[in-house]
Amino acid sequence: MILETLRNIPIGTTAILTSLEGNPVFIRRLNEMGFLPGTKFRLLRRAPFGGPVEVSYGHTRIAFRPDASVTIHIHVLS
Amino acid sequence: MTINSHIAFVGTPNCGKTTLFNVLTGMRKKVGNFPGITIEPSLGNVSTGEKSIAILDLPGLYSMLAASLDEELTMQVLQKGHPSIAQPHGIVFVMDATNIEKSLYLYSQVAELGIPMIIALTMVDGVKARSGVIDDIAIERLTGLSVFPIVGHKGIGLDALKQALLQDREWNIPNAPPTFEEIRDRVHWSRNTADAVLTIKEPDTVTSRLDSILLHPIGGILSFVFIMAIFFQSIFSWAIPFMDLIESGFSSLEQLALQHLPPGLFSDLIARGLIAGVGSVIVFLPQIIILNVFVVILEDCGYLARAAFLVDRFMGIFGLQGRSFIPLLGSYACAIPGIMSARIIPSHRDRMTTMLIAPLMTCSARLPVYTLIISAFIPPMIIGRFFSLQAVILAGLYILGGLTGLLVAFVMKKSMFKGDVIPFLIEFPPYRLPSLKSLFVTVSDKALDFLKSAGTVIVALSLVLWFLSAFPRMEITDSIPEIQQQQMQLEQSYAGQMGKAIAPVFAPIGFDWKLTIGVLGSFAAREVFVSVMGQLYGADTTNSDASLRETLQQTIPFASALSVLAFYVYALQCISTMGILKRETGSWKWPAFAFVYMFILAYGFAYIVHAIAS
Numbered sequence: 001m002i003l004e005t006l007r008n009i010p011i012g013t014t015a016i017l018t019s020l021e022g023n024p025v026f027i028r029r030l031n032e033m034g035f036l037p038g039t040k041f042r043l044l045r046r047a048p049f050g051g052p053v054e055v056s057y058g059h060t061r062i063a064f065r066p067d068a069s070v071t072i073h074i075h076v077l078s
Numbered sequence: 079m080t081i082n083s084h085i086a087f088v089g090t091p092n093c094g095k096t097t098l099f100n101v102l103t104g105m106r107k108k109v110g111n112f113p114g115i116t117i118e119p120s121l122g123n124v125s126t127g128e129k130s131i132a133i134l135d136l137p138g139l140y141s142m143l144a145a146s147l148d149e150e151l152t153m154q155v156l157q158k159g160h161p162s163i164a165q166p167h168g169i170v171f172v173m174d175a176t177n178i179e180k181s182l183y184l185y186s187q188v189a190e191l192g193i194p195m196i197i198a199l200t201m202v203d204g205v206k207a208r209s210g211v212i213d214d215i216a217i218e219r220l221t222g223l224s225v226f227p228i229v230g231h232k233g234i235g236l237d238a239l240k241q242a243l244l245q246d247r248e249w250n251i252p253n254a255p256p257t258f259e260e261i262r263d264r265v266h267w268s269r270n271t272a273d274a275v276l277t278i279k280e281p282d283t284v285t286s287r288l289d290s291i292l293l294h295p296i297g298g299i300l301s302f303v304f305i306m307a308i309f310f311q312s313i314f315s316w317a318i319p320f321m322d323l324i325e326s327g328f329s330s331l332e333q334l335a336l337q338h339l340p341p342g343l344f345s346d347l348i349a350r351g352l353i354a355g356v357g358s359v360i361v362f363l364p365q366i367i368i369l370n371v372f373v374v375i376l377e378d379c380g381y382l383a384r385a386a387f388l389v390d391r392f393m394g395i396f397g398l399q400g401r402s403f404i405p406l407l408g409s410y411a412c413a414i415p416g417i418m419s420a421r422i423i424p425s426h427r428d429r430m431t432t433m434l435i436a437p438l439m440t441c442s443a444r445l446p447v448y449t450l451i452i453s454a455f456i457p458p459m460i461i462g463r464f465f466s467l468q469a470v471i472l473a474g475l476y477i478l479g480g481l482t483g484l485l486v487a488f489v490m491k492k493s494m495f496k497g498d499v500i501p502f503l504i505e506f507p508p509y510r511l512p513s514l515k516s517l518f519v520t521v522s523d524k525a526l527d528f529l530k531s532a533g534t535v536i537v538a539l540s541l542v543l544w545f546l547s548a549f550p551r552m553e554i555t556d557s558i559p560e561i562q563q564q565q566m567q568l569e570q571s572y573a574g575q576m577g578k579a580i581a582p583v584f585a586p587i588g589f590d591w592k593l594t595i596g597v598l599g600s601f602a603a604r605e606v607f608v609s610v611m612g613q614l615y616g617a618d619t620t621n622s623d624a625s626l627r628e629t630l631q632q633t634i635p636f637a638s639a640l641s642v643l644a645f646y647v648y649a650l651q652c653i654s655t656m657g658i659l660k661r662e663t664g665s666w667k668w669p670a671f672a673f674v675y676m677f678i679l680a681y682g683f684a685y686i687v688h689a690i691a692s
Contacts (some may be wrong), residue, residue, distance in 0.1 A: 023500070023501075025145050025500055026500045026501060027502070027632065028139070028143060028261065029140065029144070029500055029503060030503070031261045031262070031265065032140055032141045032143070032183065032261055032265070033140060033180065033503075033505065034179060034180070034183075034269065035263050036261075036262055036265055042346070045295075047293075047387050047391055048295050048298070048388065049301060049391045049392070050391055051387070051388070051389075051390050051391030051392075051394070052387055052390050052391070052400075052502055053506075054293070054387070054506070058105060058179065058269065059177070059179065059272075059278065060177075060179065060180070060505065061177075061505065061506045062503065062504065062505050062506070063383075063387045063502075063503075063504050063505075063506060064501065064502060064503040064504070065390060065394065065501040065502035066611055067394075067501045069501060070286055076656050
């Protein structure tokens with residue numbers, strides 16, 4: 001089992017979200033949009049120059065800025 | 079105005095709620111006064127024959143746990159009513175068929191309110207296009223509510239929905255949703271329910287193909303630059319012929335009034351006060367219309383969310399989010415449409431910061447001042463074999479304005495607007511064709527709103543400025559040429575007296591009383607500086623600035639000329655911008671604040687430039 005963060009996995013990786021820590025309002029909103037621990041998702045792309053990331057899960061595609069206020073732990077599948 | 083009996087449209091962002099609202103109601107009006115909140119709910123009417131019903135369009139939201147001031151407002155109205163908007167007696171829940179999971183999540187919270195509801199099921203065509211099926215009967219069974227599927231572009235289902243709106247006293251109260259302990263449980267419920275009512279067989283290939291170009295690391299940036307170039311070109315150049323037409327129309331009207339009315343105070347009031355004042359408002363319309371058409375199309379087709387994604391990193395350096403880019407770029411043409419378009423920014427703090435720095439972007443009204451001073455004082459030499467020194471200085475002034483604005487944003491976000499609730503988080507809607515009717519409604523609504531609320535302020539302030547420069551009246555001797563009459567009138571008017579009185583304030587930055595009056599006069603609009611200078615130096619500027627350039631060269635010291643340039647980079651010399659800032663922030667506090675901080679910047683920078691140059 002490999003624990004990684006969103007920052008250093010290649011584009012196209014499928015992974016499972018294991019935990020979200022930090023900014024409670026941000027985490028709540030991510031959860032409300034269905035991005036919860038246990039969600040299987042794919043990293044679709046990163047904006048240029050280290051900008052926001054886009055992930056897809058189910059029928060949803062969201063983009064967000066993985067800034068310093070949250071720590072996102074994931075388990076890489078492929 | 080207080081709204082008492084109405085139904086509300088509620089839905090997630092991008093669910094097609096506002097388009098549906100526009101198509102159903104046509105013209106609308108603003109409601110309520112919400113200090114500090116710039117995205118306002120709007121009110122429209124649906125009527126057939128004898129009955130008419132008021133409909134409220136609330137900002138879209140994902141959840142009843144607010145993460146922003148705008149969401150808080152929506153929640154307050156729905157839960158217990160707001161001081162200026164009562165709780166609605168019915169809700170039209172707008173459910174996006176292509177994004178049913180998030181719609182159901184919000185629905186499960188709104189249903190808990192126990193307010194009678196119906197459901198408008200939008201984007202049904204989007205499901206069909208992907209060989210999918212949405213089971214509206216199952217949604218009816220689940221919720222106990224009437225469901226009205228809508229195919230937006232063809233207008234199918236609109237009539238049935240309209241009929242149902244008019245029978246608003248017969249709606250059902252939704253079946254009690256299950257009680258959820260945690261967010262996770264609610265998410266799972268909406269996910270399972272979504273799977274039960276919606277099957278989509280094919281992925282949205284149009285959207286994913288377009289995104290593989292428009293969000294590509296290189297292709298995405300190139301297409302972004304291309305789209306922004308067209309956007310900038312359209313407000314900067316394409317609007318000019320219309321603006322020229324309006325300006326020449328109003329100036330001939332002014333001439334006509336001066337010729338046909340008996341000469342004297344009254345004709346001067348009508349011509350130079352009223353007609354010129356109204357003209358100074360109408361002249362902004364082409365830019366406001368063009369910019370809003372662009373912004374609405376980009377927003378409705380889904381590109382704006384992508385553009386925000388692409389530039390978020392860059393704007394993030396200065397504490398802003400991606401969407402601030404559009405209002406700031408627009409402000410390079412004119413801060414007024416730019417500030418109005420800041421409504422596309424979802425975060426309140428970012429919206430305020432963006433509006434407050436927008437006047438620092440080098441708007442087109444600064445250009446006449448820059449070109450006059452540069453052509454009079456900067457030698458037309460070539461540096462580095464290729465660049466003209468005049469052009470380099472002009473470009474430098476443009477860049478300086480933008481960079482300073484971003485730095486000020488950085489400081490504001492670190493101090494007065496710090497602590498954003500959530501960082502950039504956005505859902506990419508599928509690409510869609512915008513509805514033309516909705517586009518028309520939104521743009522004409524913005525234009526009328528500008529004329530009504532900002533326009534009245536601008537006309538009133540123009541009349542005040544006219545009064546200050548026309549009084550006290552001077553004895554006119556007919557033997558003096560008209561251009562000198564104007565010069566003498568201006569010099570001993572209240573504005574002239576004020577200029578002379580406060581000239582000592584501007585003395586440290588090298589302004590004499592004439593330059594001071596020019597600065598005061600340009601509050602009507604920055605480019606007025608040129609004509610005021612023309613009047614004060616007795617030069618005829620109607621055809622060319624050449625004679626004025628020569629006069630200025632001989633009478634103004636070099637250091638003072640540079641100081642004028644420096645001052646105009648920063649100073650908020652525009653009552654129209656202050657009027658629109660008041661309109662958009664709901665208080666005079668913010669335009670006053672912007673004026674003061676920009677004045678300090680302008681004065682400080684001019685002082686330094688003047689000291690170095692002399």
